[in-house]
Amino acid sequence: MTQPAREQLEAFLHDGDRAIWSTAALVLALQDAASEEQHAAAHAVLEASGLDGVASLGADEAGGLAAQAAAPVHQVAGLLRGEGQMWAAQSDEALIAQGRASARGAAGFAEFGLPMLAGLGEAFADGARMLDVGTGVGAMAVAYAQLFPHLTVVGIDVLPRVLALAAQTVAASSVGDRVILREQDVSSLDETETYAFAWVPAPFLPASALAAGVPRVGNSLRVGGWLMLGHGKYGGSAVNDAVGRFKTIAYGGTALNDEEAEEMLRSAGLVEVRTVPTPHGSPAISVGRRPPAA
Ligand SMILES: C[S@@+](CC[C@H](N)C(=O)[O-])C[C@H]1O[C@@H](n2cnc3c(N)ncnc32)[C@H](O)[C@@H]1O
Structure with a gap:
């Protein structure tokens, strides 16, 4: 050297x-x-x-x-130490703290995201359903239900332990009647024409679950419904980009850039696909909309 x-x-x-x-x-x-x-x-x-x-x-x-x-x-x-399941291996307190941090995104969505997605404000005011994939401790699901008083949020997750924490979060909230929790892998979702809006966090989903899940989530949308795909924000410094990808891979998640995320949404048959601007420190977000049946 x-x-x-x-x-x-x-x-x-x-x-x-x-x-x-x-x-x-x-x-x-x-x-x-x-x-x-x-x-x-x-x-x-x-x-x-x-x-x-x-x-x-x-x-x-x-x-x-x-x-x-x-x-x-x-x-x-x-x-x-070579332990797998990094997300699940954390203490309850750490999971809850991260949930709190992700819940803050709901207010940002209400201010900046919602006005960009045609028809969604009206749907939210009209008793729509939202799908929260990888609901974790349920903090984000509760935050959406609190912000939008006519919205029902369905949160799915594969881990019984985090769903038990989510059940506590929901029970302690004022929106327990509008947050539904379900143990389910996104790759086995089989609902159709149900949701006006779905959130999918690529950095926390294994590549196989994401690839199988996104088309199913697309199918679960009502006509005109939106899928919001959270993913990595790359294109900053080479070190930041590489560390971001490393973290995602170490978590067992999927590191997608803007083009890959948009391609995934288009392949699922969604239209009006684009990557929207997000504040510094927030994940990148690409969106796609379910078109009317041909
Ligand atoms: C970062 S956490 C979500 C945090 C959440 N927004 C909150 O408020 O706590 C990501 C979640 O995705 C879940 N997950 C991973 N693979 C999944 C899959 N195939 N289907 C559904 N959920 C999955 C993990 O168990 C984890 O709880």
Whole structure:
């Protein structure tokens, strides 16, 4: 190895070490579990990083943030230990924190997504059904039902454990009568003409389930209904793109770019296919619409 290459590797290792320990400091600073000495040292890291404001967070927010920060650390530890099922291997708290983060997308959808999808606002006001594929802990399903008071959301997932958490989320919400949970693999969906809107998150679905599932989800739409396919946002820095793809593959999901996502929607017979702009930090989203029968 040349000297410049060795120096580059050293810098890479140093940056990685600092990032992982800074994340650990954030988690410990937000939790009560650490010793007083560890707490103080962890806070010093945050202060030096300009993040001392987290000390003033409320207990709920601090707990959620700690779980969110710890999740990738636990995930990579599981990956390096050779454990499969990275999503399911997380603690309940981490799953719930991630669910909360994905639920925030519902408000963004109401503001920016819905007005872009012809006819959907009217359908939502008129007692439509939405399909939430990979509903996880149900936080996003509940958020949609709360935002749209005439909408019924059907959430499907393959994991009984996350569905049990979802059932708790739904029971504790004010929209329990409009959120239906079902243990089902998207690749076995056999409903037709049912949904005005369906959400499919490619980064969390294995390639075989996605390939089999998207045409079935397309078929489950009512005429004029929309399928929204979440996928990777690539085209930034080469490192960000590669890390994004690596994470998706490690999760057992499917890394699609805009063109691949659009092609998948077109192959499912959908029309008006396009990739819509999304805010920084959100996944890329491609949409397609069920045409009238020929
Ligand atoms: C990131 S989570 C969804 C988070 C969710 N929006 C929330 O509020 O918690 C993705 C989910 O997809 C589920 N999943 C994976 N493969 C699936 C399949 N073939 N069919 C249905 N769900 C699947 C996983 O079990 C996981 O719970």
